[in-house]
Amino acid sequence: MKAESVDQLHLLDLQHVDTVIDQLTHRRRTLPELAEIERLTVDQRRQRDDVVRAETEVSDLTREQRKLESDVDQVRSRAERDRQRMAVSTSGKEAESLQHEVVSLARRQSDLEDQVLELMEQLEGAATRLAEAAGGLATSETAYDTAVAGRDGQFQLIDADLAAQQQARATAAGELPAALLAHYEAIRASSRGTGAARLYRRRCEGCHLELSGGDLQRVRSAPADEVLHCEECGRILVRTPESAL
Numbered sequence: 333m334k335a336e337s338v339d340q341l342h343l344l345d346l347q348h349v350d351t352v353i354d355q356l357t358h359r360r361r362t363l364p365e366l367a368e369i370e371r372l373t374v375d376q377r378r379q380r381d382d383v384v385r386a387e388t389e390v391s392d393l394t395r396e397q398r399k400l401e402s403d404v405d406q407v408r409s410r411a412e413r414d415r416q417r418m419a420v421s422t423s424g425k426e427a428e429s430l431q432h433e434v435v436s437l438a439r440r441q442s443d444l445e446d447q448v449l450e451l452m453e454q455l456e457g458a459a460t461r462l463a464e465a466a467g468g469l470a471t472s473e474t475a476y477d478t479a480v481a482g483r484d485g486q487f488q489l490i491d492a493d494l495a496a497q498q499q500a501r502a503t504a505a506g507e508l509p510a511a512l513l514a515h516y517e518a519i520r521a522s523s524r525g526t527g528a529a530r531l532y533r534r535r536c537e538g539c540h541l542e543l544s545g546g547d548l549q550r551v552r553s554a555p556a557d558e559v560l561h562c563e564e565c566g567r568i569l570v571r572t573p574e575s576a577l
């Protein structure tokens with residue numbers, strides 16, 4: 333392929349812009365905030381489950397406590413009624429039976445009150461777990477919001493940079509002959525983003541290998557408008573005054 337040496341030099345400008353665009357795109361894709369957001373999203377899913385579990389525990393225990401307390405009230409008022417009946421009873425046998433029931437109710441009340449106490453302890457533990465889970469979730473949510481704001485700020489900067497570079501790329505590409513541009517694009521696509529490399533002090537800046545022997549001889553004797561390729565990496569090799577040929 334033939335191309336004016338000035339066009340070959342323009343290829344290097346285009347390559348520079350393409351490399352910057354690739355770097356910006358890579359940075360946009362690998363922002364630390366993105367990994368942080370992903371991690372926090374997973375954390376929050378687990379933490380929300382913890383909160384729901386603790387809330388359920390607290391509400392179950394509270395319901396159980398209310399039921400026990402209402403049982404205590406019933407036992408207490410039944411005993412009170414028994415005592416009132418005892419006070420007005422004229423039958424010794426009835427009084428004895430009532431007395432018997434009052435004793436049994438007192439035992440029942442004491443059992444129920446023990447259960448209430450035990451339940452209150454459990455409830456305290458559950459409430460602590462709920463507060464911890466809710467606190468953990470709130471911390472995560474704050475960290476998540478910070479990471480999202482950080483990501484969006486970075487996106488804004490990178491996208492502004494990218495827009496400017498895309499503009500520069502369009503200008504640089506517009507100056508090149510279509511065939512040379514297409515040739516460059518094809519090599520760039522198969523050579524990890526670098527389609528054209530400068531020959532600097534006999535070294536290909538694409539693969540960093542130094543030209544010697546027959547390769548060097550071939551480059552020296554090639555006409556200036558001949559598009560050369562590195563024998564090692566296949567990239568377009570652009571001669572400059574610093575090629576030291």
Ligand SMILES: [Zn+2]
Nearest residue numbers: 536539562565
């Ligand atoms: Zn090379």
